[in-house]
Amino acid sequence: MRTLKFLLVTLLIISAVPVQARRKASKKQQKEQVQLPAKVDSISYAFGIDAGNGIKAAFKDIKERSDLELKPEIFVQAFNNVLLNDSAVFTKEEAADILNKFGAEMQRIAREKQKIAAEKNLAEGKAFLAAKASEVGVQKTESGLLYVVERQGTGEKPTLNDRVKVHYTGKLINGKKFDSSYDRQQPLELSVGGVIAGWQEGLQLMPVGSKYIFYIPSELGYGERGAGKDIPANSALIFEVELLEIIR
Incomplete structure (x- = not known):
C-alpha cells in the first residue's frame, strides 16, 4: 500500500x-x-x-x-x-475506493506468490540437504543439522550461556552470499543462546579454533518468516563458521 x-x-x-x-x-x-x-x-x-x-x-x-x-x-x-x-x-472518493480495492488485490497476489515461493524453497532445501548428507565427510545430528569439519580446534567448547567471537560467511543453497564478517574484516561477538537453532547447536559442537561448515534446514534457521529480502521463507542455509574465542 x-x-x-x-x-x-x-x-x-x-x-x-x-x-x-x-x-x-x-x-x-x-x-x-x-x-x-x-x-x-x-x-x-x-x-x-x-x-x-x-x-x-x-x-x-x-x-x-x-x-x-x-x-x-x-x-x-x-x-x-x-x-x-x-x-x-472520478471524484476523489471514487479514486480512493479504486486504489483501496487494487491495494487489497495486490496484497492477495503478493501472499499467493510468497506461498508458492516458500513451498518451492522448502522442497529445494530438502532435496539439497538429502543429497549433501550422502557426501563424504558430512555429518548429521538428530535435529537434521549437517556439518563438515574444515579444521578441528583444540580449545574449549562453548555452552548455550556463553558469548563467543566468530568469523562467518552465510549463503543460500544457490550460492548467493547474504552476509560475511570476513568481508567486513570484523569478527562478530554473539550469545550462543541468542542465534538461530542451527547455530546454537553447531557452535556447541566446536572447540575454539575450529572451522566448520553448517548446512542448516529451514526449520533450524529462519523458517517460514525468512529474514528480510536476503533470506526468503523456508530457505535452507549454508554457513562457514570459524570459532575464534569464548568471551569470558
Whole structure:
C-alpha cells in the first residue's frame, strides 16, 4: 500500500508539465524547448523530475508485484485534471475506493506468490540437504543439522550461556552470499543462546579454533518468516563458521 499512497500524495504536492508539451517531442527537443528563467520555474521543474522518477519506480514496482502495466498517458491526464482543476472522470472518493480495492488485490497476489515461493524453497532445501548428507565427510545430528569439519580446534567448547567471537560467511543453497564478517574484516561477538537453532547447536559442537561448515534446514534457521529480502521463507542455509574465542 505504500506505493499507492505515494501516488496519491504525489498528486497533491507537485507540479506537472502539461501533456501537450510532452507529445511527439524527443528528449533533446524537450530539453532545448524548456526555458527556466525564474527560480520558481526551476524549483517546479525539479519537483517534476523528482516526482517523475518516483512515479516511474512505483509503476515498475506495481508491474513486478501484480503483472499490471499502468498507462502513463492516462496517469498524466488525470494528474493534469487535478492540478489544473479540470473535470476528472472520478471524484476523489471514487479514486480512493479504486486504489483501496487494487491495494487489497495486490496484497492477495503478493501472499499467493510468497506461498508458492516458500513451498518451492522448502522442497529445494530438502532435496539439497538429502543429497549433501550422502557426501563424504558430512555429518548429521538428530535435529537434521549437517556439518563438515574444515579444521578441528583444540580449545574449549562453548555452552548455550556463553558469548563467543566468530568469523562467518552465510549463503543460500544457490550460492548467493547474504552476509560475511570476513568481508567486513570484523569478527562478530554473539550469545550462543541468542542465534538461530542451527547455530546454537553447531557452535556447541566446536572447540575454539575450529572451522566448520553448517548446512542448516529451514526449520533450524529462519523458517517460514525468512529474514528480510536476503533470506526468503523456508530457505535452507549454508554457513562457514570459524570459532575464534569464548568471551569470558
